[in-house]
Amino acid sequence: MIERILRALDALRIETYAISETDTESAEAFYVRRRLDMKRRTALTDYSVTVYRPFERDGAACLGSSTAPVYPDMEEDELRAALEAAYRAAGLVSNPAYELYAGEREDFVPSRSGFAGRSPEENLRAMAEALFAADVHEDAFLNSAEFFATRTLRRAINSRGVDVSWERCEVQGEYVIQCVSPRDVETHHIFRYREPDAAALRGEAERAIERTRDRARAEEPPATGTYTVLLSGEHVATLLGYYRARSSASMIYQKYSDWTVGQAVQGDVRGDALSIVLKAAEPYDGEGIPLRDRPLLEDGALRTVHGGARFSSYLGIEPTGAYRCVEVPTGRTPLAEMKRQPCLHVVSFSDFQIDSFTGHFGGEIRLGYLFDGERERVVTGGSINGSLPELQGNMTFSRERYRSADYDGPFAVAIRGVAVAGQGEA
């Protein structure tokens, strides 16, 4: 199909283009309690073709672009019409000119994951065994689970010589733990593994069972007020995602962020200074730009503005490619010590979010542990609402580490002065 696309582009005299090809094979399984409810397989080939059109408008050099819908079964006429329509549309898009990333043909990069070399069915089976191995209790049990094991082959080509291909293998999914007594409650968990770390999945499930038991005995929200809030696990990854978003070339070019390299973006640091590394979890990004580890923040100061060819060109910086993964050095304070101070440790939200435009973070509390300085009690309900730009100078990171598919860093962070809406008036 790639050859057909290239021939059609040539026939239409479209000189600037980017093509991506993605072959995905997956095995999927859906469990309800200890029954396999549905099994699915997929075999999909997807193409994305972006065509670029240089022109001048009001004396300024422009490069318009548009993406055409291209499907593997397209007939020649339909393919040509789709590319032609996209090229016409590209002439309407008067964005400032820039150069696509320049590269060359590189050898295929196979996945180094332990999942590679085995079928998605085998990988799914191994991880499902691990999850169900944790399901050994009567009172708190696996309510349902979904597994998606995929093997993906990606190829990125462009008119400036890029021709790279690589493999990705992973298993992801979700599960629900239910505890029926003293209250019938559940907790919902999502997972994604790049390596066949069965022990990690089983361990997470065992901890999830413990926490679901705690939620079953939690009755009251915390009192309305201002707290030192502890976030942990994936919520720390979500919170720190703010820094990756605000430092992107796209946000900076569009003036949604005014961050510059060297700027102390964490503000006046009274707690732990923040350092973040952008991690190259794959050999290339979607544009075919080679990825390597890069410092994003060092001691609270911005070290890298990151992005693809277009926005990097607009800002006159080196294109770094697009990153999903970060590594954060752990802090010096043990979690146990953090929890010796009065705090609200929220371990489960309905949906913890941070708005990268405003820096506001929050969510409804599904399970938290409130320590008032003397005793700890389990709480549920109410919400937290904070502003990271206002509170970021006074954070403490745990010595303990947490790893997930896109995050490797402190397990917990303590943030002082977070508003909590709970029982009673402020």
Next chain:
Amino acid sequence: MKVEHSAYIRRNQPLFQELLRLLLKEYPYASILAQDSRERSYRVNRALSSVGEDSRDCARGFVVRVWDGARVAEHSFNRISEERMPELVERVRRAVADAPLPEGVEDAACGAPDDEPLTFCDATEYEIDPALMGDDAILSRLMAIRDRTLSRSDKLLDCIAQATWNRTTKLFLSPRRELTQSVLWTTGAVIALAARGQEIKDSMISISNLGGMELLDRLEAGADRVADTVVELLDSLPMVPGEYDCVCTPEVTGMIVHEAFGHGVEMDMFVKKRALAERFVGERVASPLVTMRDGAASAPQTGSYFFDDEGVMAHDTVVIDRGVLHGGISDARSAALLGTVPTGNGRRESYRRKAYTRMTNTFFEGGSDRVEDMIASIRYGFLLEEPASGMEDPKNWGIQCMVNFAREIRDGKLTGRVFSPIVLTGYVPDLLKSITAMSPEVELSGGGFCGKGYKEWVKVSDGGPYIKARIRLG
């Protein structure tokens, strides 16, 4: 004008029928859903513009479901030809044969899928065909809306004007059913942005319709409001946590309907014993003022279609009838397991994904109260505007909804003070039972997508009237 059916699906229908014939030689039941979706998006802001068709909803492909006499399996694919038939049949065989069964887990048996005879072919209507209107004209309209918005205030950092249209044809074939539908929906949004230090405040209007680009007029009419609102938000205050008397705009009502209650009556959750609502059928769960409906046939909006992704015709389901929970919504498989009638709510993100019970157009019916009277009745409270996001909790009926801002009401009047952002929390029946007033007009909006947890995004609409209720804000 009626939407035209996909020429690709028409042309290849004999191939789909041949594949079905081959599968039925091996299995007592098989079905094929073929999908051809075009989705084109337009976006302009101060610095940039874009036109393109690269999205999750631009999809052309197929999903086969087979029942081997006991169990169900599916295979999704997007290449089909006469030459590939043997390979496709073999892939389906492998999907049926492979059963990942950890120790102690059994392969669940079920009955044959319902296959009463049915033939159907229809399409939705539109006034202005986006393809005929053309990219140039659509972009020009959006640029005019952007410029008009930016001209309202020099405090605006940016304005994003965007529009999307989606035309989908689906063909469902089973031994006794042949169903074809084509649906066109269009959405548009204007987002005004202004900076307050590191914080970027925004205000958004989102408009949608079951139809074509005729919606651009309505989008333009709302542009001034978002420009004025975002300037107001520059002086917004943090909410003081507490429980307040609130008036919700139809958009916020819609989010409460959808997130707080709608997800809880998706009956695949009943199968898993994950929904508290299952125990409350026939009981009072809301104020007697509340009647709630869901259905692809309930309203002409972005959640509309003629049949669902399992070949079940669209319904108009009464979920809450004057405060009493009447029943839920279901996909075909969940209905079979529960012994109920499917309601035409079996939806897939696309042919690539599994079908789940999903909402469509979900809303509260209107009442008879005036908005001015609702506001006048509040000693201290808030008018809640612009829903941002929400998350369901069907097991425990917890609420999490994020709202962009709240206007302060004191002694029955809006004070002009604005608070932002806002988190709504609480217990669903408490909130729904606290509703004491509803306005007559019902507005639905389908600008966004609905996820099942954190995935499986489908187009829906939701809405209702202005309501007055007691709500915990943070």
